[in-house]
Amino acid sequence: MKNTVEQLPVYSLDNFSSPERKSQQFQVEVFDANRHFAVKYPHRHDFFEVLYLKKGSGFHVIDGNNYEIKPPCVFFMSRGQAHKLELSQDIEGYIFIFTADFYLLNRTDQNRLIEFPFFYTIHQDNPPLQLENESDIRFLENLFRKGIAEIARPEGYSVEMLRSILDLILTTCSARYQVSESLMNKGKGQILVKRFFHFLEENHRKNLSLNEYAQMIGVTANHLTQTIKQLTGKTSSQIIKDKQLLEIKRLLVHTNLSVSEIAGQLNFDDQSYFTKFFKRETGVTPLQYRSESLR
Numbered sequence: 055m056k057n058t059v060e061q062l063p064v065y066s067l068d069n070f071s072s073p074e075r076k077s078q079q080f081q082v083e084v085f086d087a088n089r090h091f092a093v094k095y096p097h098r099h100d101f102f103e104v105l106y107l108k109k110g111s112g113f114h115v116i117d118g119n120n121y122e123i124k125p126p127c128v129f130f131m132s133r134g135q136a137h138k139l140e141l142s143q144d145i146e147g148y149i150f151i152f153t154a155d156f157y158l159l160n161r162t163d164q165n166r167l168i169e170f171p172f173f174y175t176i177h178q179d180n181p182p183l184q185l186e187n188e189s190d191i192r193f194l195e196n197l198f199r200k201g202i203a204e205i206a207r208p209e210g211y212s213v214e215m216l217r218s219i220l221d222l223i224l225t226t227c228s229a230r231y232q233v234s235e236s237l238m239n240k241g242k243g244q245i246l247v248k249r250f251f252h253f254l255e256e257n258h259r260k261n262l263s264l265n266e267y268a269q270m271i272g273v274t275a276n277h278l279t280q281t282i283k284q285l286t287g288k289t290s291s292q293i294i295k296d297k298q299l300l301e302i303k304r305l306l307v308h309t310n311l312s313v314s315e316i317a318g319q320l321n322f323d324d325q326s327y328f329t330k331f332f333k334r335e336t337g338v339t340p341l342q343y344r345s346e347s348l349r
Contacts, residue, residue, distance in 0.1 A: 063097040067151060079156035080216060082201035085149040087141070096138040096308055102173065103131040103151045104223060106198060108191075110145030114138075116180040118300065126191050127182040128227055130172035134255035135180070136304055148198035150220055157220060168248040170224055171231045174255070176247055176285055178293075183231050190230060197223050243281045246271065250278060250290065258297050261321035264290050299335055306344040313340045 067081065083089070085105060096115065105114075105128065112123045115138040116131060125147070131137060133154065158164055168174050172183070185191050201219045204211045253270050267290070268275040275290075282290045298320065305316045317328035332340050 067101045080152040082150040085147045087143050096136050098136045101153050105129040107147035110142045112141040126185040129182045132173045170228050174248040174251040307347045
């Protein structure tokens, strides 16, 4: 492997934890301009994140979608997403990061995380929750502060208490999060589509077929396609293709991998086909796209 190759970093929870808590599956703390970690933007996480911002300004770019920061607000990120933060020096808030295992331990409903409207969203966007009610603002801030105080207890913290605090944060935000009426009563279908997005995020570099994704979920390819089309307006093949293109664009813009290295990383056996595929979908070659994006 060439040392000069720069790739889009993937950070684990370890990268955001103090040395004495390296084995933790969670972290809750103050988020401000002094919260410095040796990370590069943009990057991906292999964990979930809830970012509450009560002061400051800037922009949060998640998977290519640009959101202006207008406190008080809450941003949510699913595992695998790429993001970039541009923050003012007076930024203030709290952050709770956690693994799926931490939240789901002892839960009978293992789909609970993806049932929240802000994780693996149907429209694959990540608009923040804008908080307007003073009591909601005080309640959420108290929950974050309670979590931080619990971790700092000299006699040791209660993992169950922290798991309960996280559940209250997510449940409160879910109750206030705006969901379009068309998705309100799509229960099982919505979970099926979210599971598809989850598996797609985990496996997109393997270039799997629709049938393989359907087998992972435990449904037929036809049922998967029909459900996805009904809820998103797109076919499952379109969504797989869109994910491939998003990943190619990320690697072209944010790394110095060659076109052949990107093709190999995304399991395209034929670089010529890879280039034709990209040009057919975008109207430009990979190198033209990289050149235009870096101007």
